[in-house]
Amino acid sequence: MTRKERYEYILNYFREHKPNVGTELQFGSAFQLLCATLLSAQCTDKRINAVTPALFNRYPSAKEMAAAEPEDVLEYVSSVSYPNAKSRHLVEMARMLVANYGGEVPDDPKEMTKLPGVGRKTANVMQAVWFGKAAMAVDTHVYRVSRRLGLVPKTANSPLKVEQYLMREIPEEDIPKAHHWLLLHGRYVCRSARPLCEQCAFDAFCPKLLEGSKLD
Numbered sequence: 001m002t003r004k005e006r007y008e009y010i011l012n013y014f015r016e017h018k019p020n021v022g023t024e025l026q027f028g029s030a031f032q033l034l035c036a037t038l039l040s041a042q043c044t045d046k047r048i049n050a051v052t053p054a055l056f057n058r059y060p061s062a063k064e065m066a067a068a069e070p071e072d073v074l075e076y077v078s079s080v081s082y083p084n085a086k087s088r089h090l091v092e093m094a095r096m097l098v099a100n101y102g103g104e105v106p107d108d109p110k111e112m113t114k115l116p117g118v119g120r121k122t123a124n125v126m127q128a129v130w131f132g133k134a135a136m137a138v139d140t141h142v143y144r145v146s147r148r149l150g151l152v153p154k155t156a157n158s159p160l161k162v163e164q165y166l167m168r169e170i171p172e173e174d175i176p177k178a179h180h181w182l183l184l185h186g187r188y189v190c191r192s193a194r195p196l197c198e199q200c201a202f203d204a205f206c207p208k209l210l211e212g213s214k215l216d
């Protein structure tokens with residue numbers, strides 16, 4: 001099977017079986033999605049959803065969070081990974097939003113990545129999920145699944161290279177959903193340590209499985 005045929009098969013499968021996908025993070029505004037996405041780095045969405053209702057109740061917008069101190073925010077996010085750095089980033093990010101962007105999240109990804117704690121992946125999530133644009137956020141799941149399934153060549157050995165390759169190969173209208181398709185496949189089926197290949201719809205042609213080599 002060629003790479004082009006793999007793309008067709010996989011995208012058709014997801015279009016048919018997962019027509020309605022979206023982020024599992026809970027949020028009520030662009031600011032809250034930005035906070036939740038920032039918090040979700042190296043943490044589970046389940047854990048983030050457990051802490052954000054109280055966090056957003058106390059700090060519903062950038063204005064309220066900008067007036068807080070990192071240690072105030074830390075009380076709400078102490079159970080997530082890297083709580084000290086993340087609470088500091090949240091407050092600094094909120095202060096910059098208030099100071100430079102009228103308290104609103106800018107829609108320009110270049111401006112977004114100027115915010116403390118906001119990298120390319122987070123900016124792409126915002127572009128796709130909130131602004132509905134064709135942006136491919138490559139997190140650990142998207143990166144792993146893309147490489148295992150041979151959607152990208154082995155030379156695509158960084159998140160940026162995988163992003164650029166996927167953006168070239170996936171039809172523009174599928175891109176916002178494709179991020180979730182690949183992410184959820186990685187989270188629930190093609191897991192990092194023990195992938196559930198026997199439950200995978202792509203086991204007949206998955207290069208990684210057929211290769212029988214150590215999974216990366």
Ligand code: SF4
Nearest residue numbers: 190195197200203206
């Ligand atoms: S067959 Fe296994 S390694 Fe290949 S994509 Fe499916 S779960 Fe991942």
